Amino acid sequence: MKESVLAVREVENIFADILERAKGLDPVNTRRWFDQLAVLRLDNGALEIGCPNQATVEFLQENCKAGFTRAAQHITGHLVTVDFKVNRHGSHVGEFEPARPLLKLHPDYTFDNFVVGPSNRLAHASCVAVSQSPGNTYNPLFVYGNSGLGKTHLLHAVCCETMRKKNGAVIQFLSCEGFVNRFIRAIQEGNLASFQSQFRTVDTLVIDDVQFLSEREQSQEEFFHTFNALYNNGKQIILSADCSPTEIPSLEERLISRFSWGLVTRIDPPSYETRVAIVQKKAELRGVNICEEIAEYIARKVHANIRELEGSLTAIYAVSTTTGREITLELAQTALESRLESVVRHTSITDIIEAVTRHFDVRLADLQSKKRSQSITTPRQICMYLARDLTKHSLEEIGGHLGGRDHTTVMHACNKIKQSKNCDPQMQALLAELTRQITQSR
Numbered sequence: 001m002k003e004s005v006l007a008v009r010e011v012e013n014i015f016a017d018i019l020e021r022a023k024g025l026d027p028v029n030t031r032r033w034f035d036q037l038a039v040l041r042l043d044n045g046a047l048e049i050g051c052p053n054q055a056t057v058e059f060l061q062e063n064c065k066a067g068f069t070r071a072a073q074h075i076t077g078h079l080v081t082v083d084f085k086v087n088r089h090g091s092h093v094g095e096f097e098p099a100r101p102l103l104k105l106h107p108d109y110t111f112d113n114f115v116v117g118p119s120n121r122l123a124h125a126s127c128v129a130v131s132q133s134p135g136n137t138y139n140p141l142f143v144y145g146n147s148g149l150g151k152t153h154l155l156h157a158v159c160c161e162t163m164r165k166k167n168g169a170v171i172q173f174l175s176c177e178g179f180v181n182r183f184i185r186a187i188q189e190g191n192l193a194s195f196q197s198q199f200r201t202v203d204t205l206v207i208d209d210v211q212f213l214s215e216r217e218q219s220q221e222e223f224f225h226t227f228n229a230l231y232n233n234g235k236q237i238i239l240s241a242d243c244s245p246t247e248i249p250s251l252e253e254r255l256i257s258r259f260s261w262g263l264v265t266r267i268d269p270p271s272y273e274t275r276v277a278i279v280q281k282k283a284e285l286r287g288v289n290i291c292e293e294i295a296e297y298i299a300r301k302v303h304a305n306i307r308e309l310e311g312s313l314t315a316i317y318a319v320s321t322t323t324g325r326e327i328t329l330e331l332a333q334t335a336l337e338s339r340l341e342s343v344v345r346h347t348s349i350t351d352i353i354e355a356v357t358r359h360f361d362v363r364l365a366d367l368q369s370k371k372r373s374q375s376i377t378t379p380r381q382i383c384m385y386l387a388r389d390l391t392k393h394s395l396e397e398i399g400g401h402l403g404g405r406d407h408t409t410v411m412h413a414c415n416k417i418k419q420s421k422n423c424d425p426q427m428q429a430l431l432a433e434l435t436r437q438i439t440q441s442r
């Protein structure tokens with residue numbers, strides 16, 4: 001192929017084929033906005049793809065480069081190097097451009113793409129309020145909730161909206177682990193002063209997963225001073241964690257109190273209706289059509305966390321693209337059943353017991369003993385419930401693993417936990433989190 005003499009039209013046609021191929025190769029990362037990608041250059045083994053903004057460039061660079069490279073090589077029959085760039089001419093008016101390369105925002109995590117329901121209404125409203133008027137509404141804003149319920153999504157959305165409103169606003173967004181690691185590096189390299197000025201001079205500081213500060217005394221101390229410097233200058237601080245400030249183990253009293261100065265808001269697991277809406281939103285983002293019946297089916301089947309909900313949708317989409325079949329209810333059922341089957345096939349009671357004993361800080365010997373105190377019976381019953389849910393073991397076998405209890409005891413335990421799950425959002429969230437840990441540790 002003589003790329004240099006290819007007519008524009010021809011290049012565009014080739015690019016359209018590459019795009020189709022790339023979508024098919026990687027359905028998980030395909031997004032509806034791929035249609036806005038444009039070919040900037042295709043010659044001498046180089047393909048330059050123009051993207052609507054920096055966030056999409058980073059998303060593609062990180063997640064899609066391999067897929068696009070394979071697609072390009074397949075379509076052209078040549079080795080091709082793929083590069084993504086912001087398409088200045090094609091970019092949309094009002095699109096934000098991060099002022100600092102440090103600010104890596106996920107293009108999907110915007111307020112527009114966030115489905116609001118009773119479980120997250122307050123958290124969402126507070127984030128919107130803060131993005132409208134940073135430093136003036138809730139300061140700090142502390143969002144907490146179990147894993148996979150949308151904390152990181154909301155934090156990205158605040159940054160994105162703040163940038164959109166005030167281009168040039170200096171925002172520092174990082175995970176707490178990132179903060180701690182950079183602090184440690186600054187100490188090692190002897191440039192604490194530059195570390196401090198970097199964090200103390202921003203307009204908005206966003207730290208995700210601050211439970212990571214637990215037991216890191218020196219980082220807590222540093223964070224305390226960063227917090228004070230920003231707060232006293234009326235700068236916005238936004239924090240997230242998997243539990244409330246008071247529940248973070250060994251967090252200094254003065255930090256607990258500061259974290260609660262503004263607004264502390266919780267995200268709960270989403271209701272059925274919210275789950276249906278989220279599935280529809282995620283499908284729309286990927287440019288996939290699914291009917292209401294299928295969205296309802298997925299929402300009924302998956303109630304753990306939203307990441308899991310998305311995973312189910314992806315599994316369905318993957319089956320549809322690899323088999324070339326349309327997404328029907330039947331296809332969705334087969335895809336989800338085989339996904340759940342594979343979880344069941346690979347989970348052992350030992351995995352479950354390990355996760356539960358770790359969470360409740362009890363010993364296996366206690367679970368197997370005759371002890372009947374609440375602190376032992378609850379974890380024991382949760383083990384039984386999860387074993388029933390995630391493995392194919394019989395009631396007798398489950399009872400056998402937990403101190404030789406008979407099948408009626410196991411049945412009673414399962415019913416009890418099921419009931420409490422239905423009326424207690426905390427229990428629902430705990431079971432979802434344990435399920436996630438158990439199934440992801442495989």
Ligand code: ADP
Nearest residue numbers: 113114115147148149150151152153278306307
């Ligand atoms: P967390 O930080 O609480 O663990 P994330 O923000 O990473 O959770 O969310 C996990 C996934 O669920 C993300 O893909 C996110 O977009 C999605 N998600 C969570 N809540 C919502 C929501 N209300 N609407 C749309 N997507 C959501």
Ligand code: MG
Nearest residue numbers: 151152153208
């Ligand atoms: Mg998160």
